[in-house]
Amino acid sequence: MSVxxxxxxxxxxxxxxxxxxxxxxxxxxxxxxxxxxADATVTTRNPLCGEEATVTVTLDRTGPDVRVRDIRFTSDxxxxxxxxxxxxxxxxxxxxxxxxxxxxDRFADLLRGDAAATHDETLGPLQAFATLSRVPARIPCxxxxxxxxxxxxxxx
Amino acid sequence: MTTVxxxxxxxxxxxxQPGLHYLDSAATAQKPAxxxxxxxEFYETSYANPHRGAYALSARATECYHDARTGVAxxxxxxxxxxxxxxxGTTESLNLVATAWGMHNVRPGDEIVVTRLEHHANFVPWQQxxxxxxxxxxxxxxxxxxRVDIDLLRHAVTPRTKVVAVAHVSNALGTITPLGEVAAIxxxxxxxxxxxxxxxxxxxxxxxxxxxxxxxxxSGHKMGAPTGIGGLIGRREILEAMPPYQMGGDxxxxxxxxxxxxxxxxxxxxxxxxxxxGAVALAAAVRYLTSIGMTEVRRHEQTLxxxxxxxxxxxxxxxxxxxxxxxxxxxxxxxxxxxxAHDLATILDQEGVCVRAGHHCAQxxxxxxxxxxxxxxxxxxxxxxxxxxxLVSGVRSAQTLFHGPRVVSPGTxxxxxxxxx
Numbered sequence: 001m002s003v004x005x006x007x008x009x010x011x012x013x014x015x016x017x018x019x020x021x022x023x024x025x026x027x028x029x030x031x032x033x034x035x036x037x038a039d040a041t042v043t044t045r046n047p048l049c050g051e052e053a054t055v056t057v058t059l060d061r062t063g064p065d066v067r068v069r070d071i072r073f074t075s076d077x078x079x080x081x082x083x084x085x086x087x088x089x090x091x092x093x094x095x096x097x098x099x100x101x102x103x104x105d106r107f108a109d110l111l112r113g114d115a116a117a118t119h120d121e122t123l124g125p126l127q128a129f130a131t132l133s134r135v136p137a138r139i140p141c142x143x144x145x146x147x148x149x150x151x152x153x154x155x156x
Numbered sequence: 157m158t159t160v161x162x163x164x165x166x167x168x169x170x171x172x173q174p175g176l177h178y179l180d181s182a183a184t185a186q187k188p189a190x191x192x193x194x195x196x197e198f199y200e201t202s203y204a205n206p207h208r209g210a211y212a213l214s215a216r217a218t219e220c221y222h223d224a225r226t227g228v229a230x231x232x233x234x235x236x237x238x239x240x241x242x243x244x245g246t247t248e249s250l251n252l253v254a255t256a257w258g259m260h261n262v263r264p265g266d267e268i269v270v271t272r273l274e275h276h277a278n279f280v281p282w283q284q285x286x287x288x289x290x291x292x293x294x295x296x297x298x299x300x301x302x303r304v305d306i307d308l309l310r311h312a313v314t315p316r317t318k319v320v321a322v323a324h325v326s327n328a329l330g331t332i333t334p335l336g337e338v339a340a341i342x343x344x345x346x347x348x349x350x351x352x353x354x355x356x357x358x359x360x361x362x363x364x365x366x367x368x369x370x371x372x373x374x375s376g377h378k379m380g381a382p383t384g385i386g387g388l389i390g391r392r393e394i395l396e397a398m399p400p401y402q403m404g405g406d407x408x409x410x411x412x413x414x415x416x417x418x419x420x421x422x423x424x425x426x427x428x429x430x431x432x433x434g435a436v437a438l439a440a441a442v443r444y445l446t447s448i449g450m451t452e453v454r455r456h457e458q459t460l461x462x463x464x465x466x467x468x469x470x471x472x473x474x475x476x477x478x479x480x481x482x483x484x485x486x487x488x489x490x491x492x493x494x495x496x497a498h499d500l501a502t503i504l505d506q507e508g509v510c511v512r513a514g515h516h517c518a519q520x521x522x523x524x525x526x527x528x529x530x531x532x533x534x535x536x537x538x539x540x541x542x543x544x545x546x547l548v549s550g551v552r553s554a555q556t557l558f559h560g561p562r563v564v565s566p567g568t569x570x571x572x573x574x575x576x577x
Contacts, residue, residue: 011553011556011557013506014503014506014553014557015557017502017506018499018503018557018558023557023558050514050515050519050528050529051498051528051529076528077496077498078496078497078498078499079495079496079499079558080498080499135502135505137502138498138502141498
């Protein structure tokens, strides 16, 4: 094996895994921070690595189903967990708990390598994580913030 | 480029996966063929429950177990082999001491001293013992380069100190603790010294009689033996005064309806059918290490460590943790600016390089270092310069991916291949 600055063979696989959308969200995350007057604040921790994600939400409880008015996250985690959390804030804002639960399940399907999920347009930018199914050790990173959001939306 | 001899051919997994750069031996070591053969040979020729049957095969298994203990004791320079208790590994050994010795000897107002370097296995049992017994729990801080601060240790140890628990080598940073100085300080107040030897036993010559410590715990799986076998070496008078840790078969002398008396050492601390196959394999592992020579093992790993420190340290944005190569074992802990350790490990994995990323079961240490995770490369006898090349190359790939090619130092030429495989 020749040792050079870049690996033409390996770099294609790397770029498939770390798609530009993921790196872009990691460098410039959306919805990063904390909401001052939050209705719910939940921190989840990945026990394997100690990584944490905290999600704060303001909620609209006037309808039959609770709806996310606004959302922020904080995390010191890896690019996978931060990019996933960043996309999550875009997708969750304005959605109901039922819609978010369905989206979370679909995202988990995608991460498990479900072929149908890779064509599901409702996942939007989350499709960038499709290749993560090849790296099962990192799937908990992608789901970390989503678990916090699910807890935040759980009926009191 | 320094050329270092490789023993890769002795390790079947590494032979089968020629592109693999296994740099996680601080977590667990790959197994040499001689260990796998010895275990298989035992099960195929000599297997029965030891210390039981009045038949020849059981006697043969008993002899194998006894010989394994003698061989492992000799590896550590231990004269009285009965003071080597076989356990599942370092974690069980340390829990044995914290429970069987600690619960009967530590009293309210006493003090327990550990260091900021400790693996959770030599931290949590003592913290919980202190809570259970109403004792004070003191953590000795480190020097800026990650060594136990001996002056702070001297201040932390008082006449109320009952035990000083310390890692011989830090699993997260590789720091080697000067046990002689630690033992002298503990000895001056009559405190016991309990040593976590998980990271020293595989990587350097350990002469237990010269170390003059009270307990030394180690894990076979980091030395090339299978998982589930390890040991605790203790002083005879302390072990004899201690109550048993677990109750069951083998560890008893006479069981009455109301009282039971205990078997002699080492059996008092080995309840139940022991891991004879593991012990036989561990004995083969220490024979393998002895055939290389522990001085040579240390020299080999030190060469690779110095090489890795120099080459990673030359990359912009790479931060190294821990002391210089002469004061550390074959462990290199590092972070790369702008790239989380987990991303780094995943990217390295894509290039066949196995490193650990995370807190290395040493959260109190990483909190103090101010990082949530580091990447850790660690060496053993089968590693060579090509593994260091692959590590450095992988870090540069990660930087290129995350930051673009500009971050890679323009003055660094592409390196020629040092070994093709």
